[in-house]
Structures are given as structure tokens and as C-alpha cells.
Amino acid sequence: MSASERLSESFTSTCCYCGVGCGVVVIKEKNGTVAVEGNKDHPVNKGMLCSKGINLQYTVNDKSDRLLYPQMRYNKSMPLQRVSWDEALQRTAAVFKTFIQKYGPESVAFYASGQCLTEEYYVLNKLIKGFIGSNNLDTNSRLCMSSAVAGYKMALGEDSVPICYDDIELADTFYVTGANPAWCHPILWRRVEAHKAANPQVKIIVVDPRVTDTCSIADLHLQLNPGTDVTLNHALGRILIENGDIDLDFIQHHAEGFEKYKELVFGKTVAEAAEICGVREEDMRLAASYIGNAKGFISMWTMGLNQSSVGVNKNLSLLNLNLITGHIGKPGSGPFSLTGQPNAMGGREVGGLSNLLSAHRNLNNPVHREEVQKFWGGGIISEKPGLTATEMFEALNDGRLKAIWILCTNPLTSLPNARLAEKALKKAKFVVVQEISDKPETLQYADVILPAAAWAEKEGTMTNSERRISYLNKVLDPPAEALPDAEIICRFAQHMGYKGFDFANAAAIYQEHVQLTVGTNIDITGLNYEVLKEKGTVQWPYKLGVTGNGTHRLFTDKKFYTPSAKAIIHAAPDEFRSEKPSPDFPLILTTGRIRDQWHTMSKTGKVNKLKKHIGQAFLEIHPLDADVLGIKEEDIVLVSSQRGEVRVKAKLSAAIKQGVVFLPMHWGKILGSDLNRANNVTNDLLDPISKEPDFKYCAVRVEKYKKP
Ligand code: SF4
Structure with missing residues (x-):
């Protein structure tokens, strides 16, 4: 007997880790905990789940690290104290208004995540671009897609x-x-x-x-x-x-x-x-x-x-x-x-990056800006692209940016050149952190902490790597005073005095997003929560009157979305822009994921079973390189670049090319010390167009660690 047969209350949802978007059934046990199994009827995974997905319930059932109440301090030397939601949001609104009035709308920014639901992205985008009047909304999707x-x-x-x-x-x-x-x-x-x-x-x-x-x-x-x-x-x-x-x-x-x-x-x-x-x-x-x-x-x-x-x-x-x-x-x-995060695609659909506008409209197109502006009925949408992920932290460092609101992401582990990001948060005049867990490093810099609902504690939608939109049920109430992210943003917008954020529920937010897709290439006017619940999932576009499960494949008519309707074969220059190895830093470092951990481990780090695969950070190095450096398996090594140092155990492996070393990206202060953090050494050099950082290439030196 499967769990869903055994218990009465079961809900469909989508795994909140990677962009594959596997369907899950979440079973609410009588004692208030949940069990998770793969959804056999889901077209993506047909009941299968990977090691992370199959252990999802542990991340929800273990509430030991959850943030339960809003907290605030009036100045940096004060300890944070529990306050009411109204106090926290009223003060945050007052500080934001002061900065906007004094330094302009570009003095504030929101840094969010590809794990936010589409509805959350939508209200954030509407708030900053449509009402505050800057485009300073970027997410950790900048770092991946x-x-x-x-x-x-x-x-x-x-x-x-x-x-x-x-x-x-x-x-x-x-x-x-x-x-x-x-x-x-x-x-x-x-x-x-x-x-x-x-x-x-x-x-x-x-x-x-x-x-x-x-x-x-x-x-x-x-x-x-x-x-x-x-x-x-x-x-x-x-x-x-x-x-x-x-x-x-x-x-x-x-x-x-x-x-x-x-x-x-x-x-x-x-x-x-x-x-x-x-x-x-x-x-x-x-x-x-x-x-x-x-x-x-x-x-x-x-x-x-x-x-x-x-x-x-x-x-x-x-x-x-x-x-x-x-x-x-x-x-x-x-x-x-292959999309890294579960809803990076959904975020892009609503324009959730600092250079995008709703429904794949272009920020640099005045007609597109006017369409969205009229629809929202707020202020003028700025044509100037907002700050991207790393640019926000640079702007905090040099004082251009006064306030940052970080939600659903842990930039001090995930940003390149993390020590610079740390310095930036120390310098920031005002930091709001909206989070589920009390572990992320950002919390120590927060002036206001807002407790958020986790996966399965709120409803909404996500889009996976194949444009498949799925509806995620709310299964549990969030603990204590934690609230869904969209509700927090809408309450804040109302404290700012903005109209158009009094949504009755997440379905109403979704319907507003749907209306903005009319006539665009991602038209989903045939969709609402009822259709999604009935169909399970659909692929966009999904126009009004469409039957079936949406559009499986694009460009079957060979008509592309360019002005000429032809695809463009670009003569992409073959250039080298990365940091060159040197006698001081002769090896090339690349970073990446391991099988059983996710991002900065704020969720997977709570699951003991997942630590069995690989339990600690390591440096992968070719045996011939190690030999030259006098390094043996499990020796503690010091990896240095022009930006910082990492101290981890060596793992000798002929699977890596000679001259190249590898560090996993997951470790930071959440599980261990910041000496394990790969991003101490990575480079914040950016692609000039996408502004995505050069995580896969920087020059490092490796040596056997000697105790001072
Ligand atoms: Fe599926 Fe990705 Fe979740 Fe694994 S982590 S169950 S592949 S969505």
C-alpha cells in the first residue's frame, strides 16, 4: 500500500530543487508532519525521484532552524528584537521612502531567487519596476541562466x-x-x-x-x-x-x-x-x-x-x-x-531580472514599457536596466545602493568573490532578510528579519526547463508568524502606500500575470489555477480556447521571434576574457555541484542521509599535479587566488584534467566555516552581455596547509 492510499489527505506539488520539475505527492500525516513520494501520474518523472527529492519531507518536518517571528533593530549596534509584522513593515517602508526621497529610486534593491514562485516574482517585479520606479530587482538566476x-x-x-x-x-x-x-x-x-x-x-x-x-x-x-x-x-x-x-x-x-x-x-x-x-x-x-x-x-x-x-x-x-x-x-x-533552479523560467516569464519586463517584453522598448505601465497604473517604468546580482553588492560597497532586501537566497555563500560581498553587506545602510531558516550568513547583517513560509506551506506555480507550468498546493500552515513571500511583499507595498497589491489570494496574483501575457509569445490566457489543478501541468504558450496540455515544441513552423522571423546564426567571437594563470597562481579552478546537495545547503544540509554521499568540502586535483606539490590524498590543502583562500582536504583523481582543480560550490558557514567556501577564491569577472560571473575559470595556487 502506498502512502497516498494509506492516508486520507494528499496533495500534488513539484519538487523545489532543480529545474527538472518532478511531480510529487505530499501526504499530510495526522501528526502534522508530511511524507513525500513521486507522482506516478506526472509526465516529467512518472513517480521517480532522485536522492534530493525523495528526502524532501525532512526539510519541512524539521522546524528546528525556522525563523518564527519578525525581528528588527533600530541601529547596527543594537541586538535584533522580536516585533510585530506591522512594526517591521512600517519601519522598513519608512526607511525605503526616506532613501528613495533623498537618493532616488535606484538607492534601493531586491535580490531574490530562482526558487521563488511565479506569483512572488510577479509582485516583486510590479513593486519595484511599476511603483518604486527602478529596475533594481535581480535574482540568483543571474548566476546560472x-x-x-x-x-x-x-x-x-x-x-x-x-x-x-x-x-x-x-x-x-x-x-x-x-x-x-x-x-x-x-x-x-x-x-x-x-x-x-x-x-x-x-x-x-x-x-x-x-x-x-x-x-x-x-x-x-x-x-x-x-x-x-x-x-x-x-x-x-x-x-x-x-x-x-x-x-x-x-x-x-x-x-x-x-x-x-x-x-x-x-x-x-x-x-x-x-x-x-x-x-x-x-x-x-x-x-x-x-x-x-x-x-x-x-x-x-x-x-x-x-x-x-x-x-x-x-x-x-x-x-x-x-x-x-x-x-x-x-x-x-x-x-x-537545463535550468538550474526550479522556477528560474517562471521568474523570467514575469520579467524577474533587472533587464527584463513582464511576459518577455523588453525594457528598452518604449511601447513595451508603456503597455506594462498602463496595465499596472503605477509610476513611469524606467528604461535604465537595474543592477545585476554582483553589481548590487558593488553598489553597496561604493555607497550608491543604500538598502537591499534579500529573499530566498544566501548570497554570502553563492556569490563569487564572497569576501567582497561580505564587506558590502557590512557597509550597507539597511538590510532586510526574508528567510525560512536561521542559518544563512546574511542574517548577521540584517536590520530587519522577516520569517517566510517554506515549500508546501504556500500555494503558487513554477515552470520547469521544458516550459511546463505546475501548481503547488499548500499542505501545511507555516510555523508561528511566518508568511508566504508574496503576502509579505504585498503587505509591504501597502505600507508604502501603493495601490494594486490588495490581492485576495495567490490565484488573483496569477490571474493578473496571465492578463499581461495577452498577445505575447508566452500567451497563457487559457490558464488559471482551476485549469492547472484539473490538467496537472501545461506547457506555455497556452492561449485561450486551447485544449490539451499546451505547446510541446516551439518553432515547428520555422518562424522565429526575430523581426525577420529568421533565426540568427551569430559569428560569436572566440575570445578569452578570464583571469590568466600566472607563476603565482598556476592552476585553473572550476566549481560545481555534487550529487546530493543543493545550493548553499540551507535545506539539504538538514538531511543526514544526504551527507553520506559526500560529507565535506574537498579539492579535486590530478595525481600528477598533487605529486609535484607534495600533496597526498586527504592532506589539508590551501587554495589561494588573488581574492582569498579556501582550506579543504585533497581528493586525488585522474578524472580531472591536469592543470585544473575543482571545488564544490555548496559549503559556507551554514555547515562548517567560511574556510570551506569555494567563493572565497572565485572571480567576480562578468560576461559583458549577460553579466553572469566567471565561476568556471579562475587562477589559483594549491599548497599543502602548514599549521602556523
Ligand atoms: Fe527531480 Fe530535480 Fe527534484 Fe531530483 S532534484 S527530484 S531531479 S526536480
């Missing part, structure tokens, strides 16, 4: 993932680059594994400087030098052109820019590219032959391409491979960015 967003917009005209998960079983060639989905998107990868097991002729190419679990089913692993993705993709483009393995009809009728691209990729021989990338020329040619012979070709990528100072160029160079081969807008084919 903004290069992919920019790439899609430049190549396809809009931030639109063309593909659906069902394309996996229809494809025969996968090019997985800068991603380790076996660990980071496990349930999605199980589908690829099952497809390959049933169809051994399916080809899988993995591109990664490390031999990861994803490589275990690869036909070909290109273990490239970090940062050489554009060189590799251009070389593959060249070979495809030379071999005649391109779709000339698609290029002639549905794309622009091919001739310039061809000229660019022929600027380097394949042998030269192979030398730069550190892979064998014959392997490059083999990869190109797999792609060239594909009937269905899916390119899959995530942070290895996005988190780079040339992240947009990397994205464009990859999108080009789908475009020149015509593998887009048809079954089993397309570019497929």
Missing part, C-alpha cells in the same frame, strides 16, 4: 526553450556540454540512460574537463581545456560545413548570418582548434560525424557554458550547431538549456 537567456534572445528572438522532454526518446544524438546531468538533473538523465540502453545506436557526446558520472554512458568524451568551448563548437561547425552535413534549405530560408559565421569558423584549422582545446583532432571529427549523421540532435548544456566571462559567446556557438544542421523545431531535435 542569464547567458542562456541572452543567447536565446540573440539567436531566436526571445528567451524560449524550443524543446520538450519527450524529445529525448525521439533523438539519436546528444551533445552534452558544460553539464553533469547524471548528478545535477538526475531524473531527466535517467530518461536519456533508458533511451540509450534500449537503443545502443544512440550517440552521446559529453564535453567536460572532468570525467563525470554523465560520461559513463558516453560514446565520446571530449575532455577539453576549460574555457575553450567556443573554439570547439566553431571547429565542429567547420567540419559539418566541410562535410556537407548542414541543412542548406533551413539556412537559406529560415536563418541569417551563415556567410559571416562560415568565414569565422574557417579562420582556424581543425588541427589548430584541437591543439587549443586539448583534445584529439580525430575525436573532434568523430563528434562532428555523429552530429552530421543525426536524425534527431539535442544539444544540452548548463553552467559550464553559462557561468563564464564569455558565456553568451559559448551559448551562441552552441546554438549555431543546431541552426546550421536545421535541428530545431522538429521532433527529437533542438537546443535544450
